[in-house]
Amino acid sequence: MTAFLQNFLPYRLNRLSEAMSLQVRPIYKELLGLTRPEWRVLAAIADLGPCSATEVCDHSAQHKTKVSRAVYALSERRWVARAPDTRDRRSEVLTLTEAGQRAYATLIGPLSAREAELIERLAPADRDALLRGLAALEAAVLRR
Amino acid sequence: MTAFLQNFLPYRLNRLSEAMSLQVRPIYKELLGLTRPEWRVLAAIADLGPCSATEVCDHSAQHKTKVSRAVYALSERRWVARAPDTRDRRSEVLTLTEAGQRAYATLIGPLSAREAELIERLAPADRDALLRGLAALEAAVLRR
DNA sequence: TTGTGACGGTATATTTTGTAACTATCAAGG
DNA sequence: CCTTGATAGTTACAAAATATACCGTCACAA
Numbered sequence: 411m412t413a414f415l416q417n418f419l420p421y422r423l424n425r426l427s428e429a430m431s432l433q434v435r436p437i438y439k440e441l442l443g444l445t446r447p448e449w450r451v452l453a454a455i456a457d458l459g460p461c462s463a464t465e466v467c468d469h470s471a472q473h474k475t476k477v478s479r480a481v482y483a484l485s486e487r488r489w490v491a492r493a494p495d496t497r498d499r500r501s502e503v504l505t506l507t508e509a510g511q512r513a514y515a516t517l518i519g520p521l522s523a524r525e526a527e528l529i530e531r532l533a534p535a536d537r538d539a540l541l542r543g544l545a546a547l548e549a550a551v552l553r554r
Numbered sequence: 555m556t557a558f559l560q561n562f563l564p565y566r567l568n569r570l571s572e573a574m575s576l577q578v579r580p581i582y583k584e585l586l587g588l589t590r591p592e593w594r595v596l597a598a599i600a601d602l603g604p605c606s607a608t609e610v611c612d613h614s615a616q617h618k619t620k621v622s623r624a625v626y627a628l629s630e631r632r633w634v635a636r637a638p639d640t641r642d643r644r645s646e647v648l649t650l651t652e653a654g655q656r657a658y659a660t661l662i663g664p665l666s667a668r669e670a671e672l673i674e675r676l677a678p679a680d681r682d683a684l685l686r687g688l689a690a691l692e693a694a695v696l697r698r
Numbered sequence: 699t700t701g702t703g704a705c706g707g708t709a710t711a712t713t714t715t716g717t718a719a720c721t722a723t724c725a726a727g728g
Numbered sequence: 729c730c731t732t733g734a735t736a737g738t739t740a741c742a743a744a745a746t747a748t749a750c751c752g753t754c755a756c757a758a
Binding site (some may be wrong): 418423424427428430434453454457521532533538543551 | 557558559560562563564565566567568569570571572573574575577578582594597598600601606613614615652662665669672673675676677680682685686687688690691692694695696
């Protein structure tokens with residue numbers, strides 16, 4: 411009939427997101443026993459350097475309760491250290507411990523490899539289009 | 555630091571998917587009190603015409619238990635009719651009732667409008683690139 | 699026929715997630 | 729100081745997602 415759903419952008423993005431996630435999840439799950447929110451928080455802190463939980467929320471687009479729980483789990487593992495923020499006592503400064511950095515480092519390689527494997531299925535021109543389009547959409551819909 | 559995440563495709567897609575979903579969810583939620591799986595099943599049946607639950611699963615990329623519950627909820631509302639399939643008595647033929655079609659019709663407008671509103675923030679060339687890139691990625695990672 | 703494995707769909711149980719409420723802190727004004 | 733309202737983060741509880749087991753039916757072959 412109308413095929414509305416197939417052309418509806420939020421639906422298409424969700425479907426692609428799920429499919430891609432499925433491709434990479436085994437890596438952080440089987441290699442280090444991480445859940446997706448945990449992996450994301452780990453990577454966000456690695457990207458940001460010392461930061462607050464709120465910054466992790468914004469950077470990774472995850473709900474604060476999800477981040478709160480992931481930070482707890484990661485700190486139990488001694489992969490994330492929580493220090494008081496002297497400038498704002500409501501918040502904490504999150505950093506990766508050395509073990510956390512090592513854990514993160516072991517993931518980047520396999521994850522990048524898997525991503526490359528998937529992207530290489532695209533023709534170069536399509537790949538360029540994808541990256542350009544995504545960057546534009548990010549600029550349009552993600553407030554920072 | 556490394557900014558690995560910013561360029562990691564699964565992460566970027568998930569972030570965009572979340573953001574877009576957040577933009578459109580209020581429409582079907584506040585307008586008709588639908589959950590996301592329910593809205594998707596409604597749209598899938600509208601797209602497909604008379605179909606089975608399995609076809610809805612494939613078309614909408616949702617787990618069969620999710621579809622089962624959504625179909626139940628929609629049939630309670632008399633938006634979806636369930637008829638026995640004479641050719642395979644395990645399955646049922648799902649169709650939209652007139653009320654279901656009206657409900658669907660009231661959603662398409664606002665949803666399309668919201669989508670257009672977001673997409674129109676992009677330059678035409680970026681928009682073309684996005685659609686081209688997404689189509690290519692879909693072909694590459696979604697097995698049908 | 700009857701046995702076997704697969705499939706459509708549902709029910710149940712476990713896990714995950716979001717909503718809302720709460721504590722503690724901050725910032726700005728009176 | 730002492731309001732008032734906002735923010736950082738946690739937690740309790742309700743809602744949702746997911747996996748698992750299950751029932752009835754089908755396809756097909758011994």
